[in-house]
Amino acid sequence: MSRLVIRAAAGDRQSPSKLASSDGVVIARELASRGVRFERWATPIDLPAGADPAAILAAYAGEIARVQAGGGYRTVDAIRLGPDHPDRATLRTKFLAEHTHAEDEVRFFVEGRGLFCLHIGEEVLQLLAERGDWIGVPAGTPHWFDTGERPDFCALRFFDNSEGWVASFTGDPIAERFPLLEELLAAAA
Template sequence: MSQLQIFPVEAHGYPLPTLASNDPALIAAELAQRGIGFEHWPARVELAPEATTEQILAAYAPEIARVQASGTYPTVDAIRLTPDHPDREALRQKFLAEHTHSEDEVRFFVEGRGLFCLHIGEEVLQVLCEAEDWIRVPAGTRHWFDMGSEPCFTAIRFFDNPEGWVAQFTGDPIAERFPLLDGALPGRGH
């Protein structure tokens, strides 16, 4: 189930959220107030475990067309990470560092889950995205992403830059102070 938790930036120790909700309407409203798009769409196709990127994109062609109809996101791909992915730990560590993009980050989760952490002003918003969640993080938003120690998700990614996902890392260690996907603080276990 999708979840939103909002923490103050200055949280210390094991931070407690000032807001926690699983209500999709409340999640969408809170995120919209901060310029983040969030919608709940049906993930109507069960993908085969060996589905290729092309098969994933073909299975969700209507949803891709819906997003691309505006002309804003001409490039699309799919990412599927599983617990046996050989680069899972390196990819996890890369995504855990706070970064920005010069383009919107748009994802439609069709399987599994991942944790978007958004550093907006004096807040950190943690958005647990699961299958059927569509999220749009505007360009320039400071954020990080946790796929967990045993990643298991498939997401369709939309880009306005034909080069795809390019991150500019901030160097801020803020991500080290907030819970990971499994609820543990980085480097501290449960």
């Protein structure tokens, strides 16, 4: 189940949360008040275990067309990371470093889950995004993403540019102070 935890940016993994909720309405409201779009969509399509990016994009062609019609995202790709992916550790390390993008970061989770962490002003918002979650992070928002030690997700990524994922790393080690995916899941259990 999706979950949003908000903490003070000056805090760390031991700091009490200002808010913790799995209520989709609360999550959408809290994120919207900070300029982040969040929706929960139906995911009636069960992808085959070995579905490649082309098959994933074809399966979700209707949803892709709907997003592109409303936001003008020229490029869409599918990323799938499983626990046996040969580059899982390298990708996790790269995504865990706080960064920004010159464009919105828009994702739709078609399988599994991942942890989006947004550094907005004096807060860190950690969103456990799961199957059916759509998130639109505004351009320039410092954030990081945790795939987990044993990643298990598939997401559609929407871009305004033809280059795909292009990050500007901030050099701020803030991500090291906050819970990782596994820690957040254990705390919610």
